[in-house]
Amino acid sequence: MTREDKAVPAAAPLAGRTLVVTRPREQAASLCERIRAAGGQALLFPVIAVGPALDLTPLEDVVRRLDDFDLAFFVSPNAVHHAMQFILPRRAWPAGLKLSTVGKGSERVLRGYGFAHVIAPQEGFDSEAVIALPEFAAEAVAGRRVLIFRGDGGRELLADTLRERGARVEYVTCYRRFCPDLDPALLLQPLARGEVDALLLTSSEGVRNLRQMLGEGGLAALLPVTVFASHPRIVAQARAAGFEDVVETPAGDDGLMQALVNHFG
Numbered sequence: 001m002t003r004e005d006k007a008v009p010a011a012a013p014l015a016g017r018t019l020v021v022t023r024p025r026e027q028a029a030s031l032c033e034r035i036r037a038a039g040g041q042a043l044l045f046p047v048i049a050v051g052p053a054l055d056l057t058p059l060e061d062v063v064r065r066l067d068d069f070d071l072a073f074f075v076s077p078n079a080v081h082h083a084m085q086f087i088l089p090r091r092a093w094p095a096g097l098k099l100s101t102v103g104k105g106s107e108r109v110l111r112g113y114g115f116a117h118v119i120a121p122q123e124g125f126d127s128e129a130v131i132a133l134p135e136f137a138a139e140a141v142a143g144r145r146v147l148i149f150r151g152d153g154g155r156e157l158l159a160d161t162l163r164e165r166g167a168r169v170e171y172v173t174c175y176r177r178f179c180p181d182l183d184p185a186l187l188l189q190p191l192a193r194g195e196v197d198a199l200l201l202t203s204s205e206g207v208r209n210l211r212q213m214l215g216e217g218g219l220a221a222l223l224p225v226t227v228f229a230s231h232p233r234i235v236a237q238a239r240a241a242g243f244e245d246v247v248e249t250p251a252g253d254d255g256l257m258q259a260l261v262n263h264f265g
Contacts, residue, residue, distance in 0.1 A: 012039020013265030017197040020187060020225075022047040022206050024177075027077055027105070031200075031253050038261065043196070045187045047206035047213065049180040050078050053152070053173045056086070062147065062172045063087055067094045069170075070144040071119075073130075073158070074101040079149040080109040082175040088113070102130050104252050125251035126231065127157040142166030152176045179209045184218050191221060197264070199243075200256065201229045207237040228259055 018041040021028050025046045032042035053059065063086070066072075074080045080101065087093070093115075100119035101107055107120045121129035130136060146162055146169045159169045190196055199222065201207055211219050219241070226245045229235045230252075238246045249259035 013261040014038040014040030017041065017264050018043055018190065018195050019260065020045050020196055020199045022200060022210075023202055024048050024050045024078070026050060026081075030105075031256070034253060034257055035260075038257070040260075040264075043187070043190060045182065046180050047209045048203055049178050050151075051176055051178070052082060053176055055173075058172050059083070059086055059174050062170075063090050066091070066097060066147075068145060069094075069097055069147045071098045071100060071135075071141075071146045073146060073148045074099070074106055074110065075148065075150040075154060076101075076103070077105045077109045078151065078175050080106055080113070083149040083172075084113050086174065098135075100130070100135070102126060104254075123251075127155055127161075130158060131161045136162065136165075138165035144168070145170070147172060149174050177205065179212050182213060184214045188214065188218050188221065191225070196222075196225055198226045198228055198260070201227055201234050201238055202231075202256075204231075204233050204237045207234065207241055211241065226263070228256060228263075230256055 014035060016039075019035055020043045021032055021035070022045055023031065025044065028044055028046065032044060035042040066087070074083065098119060099110055099115050099117070101110060102120060103125045107118050110118045119133065119135045121133060123129065124132070134140065141162055142165060144167050146167050148159060148169060148171050150171060150173060152173050159171065162169050187196070210222070214222065223242045223244070226247065227238045227243045228247045228249050229238050230249050232248065235246050235248045247259060247263060249256045
């Protein structure tokens with residue numbers, strides 16, 4: 001039976017389409033479910049793996065000093081999970097320590113840990129959107145102590161801007177990202193059979209990892225596939241890697257799904 005022969009709802013906008021989801025495995029379930037609900041096939045090929053930080057000493061130190069900070073910022077759902085799973089068994093969250101993040105996914109995860117009041121942009125979903133919030137204006141952050149929970153590395157824009165506005169900023173690494181050790185055949189075999197319709201990229205780092213995971217020949221075979229990228233930086237990385245058909249989508253699952261439906265439906 002070919003994929004065209006499979007029974008799918010007549011109105012399903014992604015019927016007969018196989019879409020490669022490249023998110024970390026821990027963050028991919030919701031998007032995969034939405035693709036299947038729209039009649040498509042979700043092929044999970046994570047291009048980033050996530051694990052605890054190799055050195056947890058800085059996180060242990062921060063647990064003791066949480067009351068010294070005015071605002072805690074979490075860069076991603078992974079930052080929320082790895083920080084909260086470490087902190088909350090050891091102590092209660094300080095009542096006066098505000099929480100902030102970027103992206104609907106991170107906001108949902110924080111609410112899942114019981115935090116009802118989360119400072120987050122309602123659109124934009126990047127550092128630029130965060131620093132445009134009134135809670136991050138110079139008059140709001142000057143003299144404040146801000147703690148940023150993140151992985152190993154990342155953009156410095158938020159911290160640099162907050163320091164320019166008079167805040168005292170401290171980073172703590174609570175998780176690490178690394179290139180997964182996956183069999184490239186998981187992607188290249190269905191690609192060779194003509195069963196891959198799109199590649200969904202949600203990380204600039206993931207674009208770079210693709211070359212390492214697939215090799216030059218494997219990447220070259222993938223380049224004709226349409227890429228859907230959720231940020232201008234990712235679009236630029238994808239085009240620099242050689243992808244020609246790159247569609248920039250709005251941020252978040254809603255924006256990505258709408259772009260897929262508009263393109264294929």
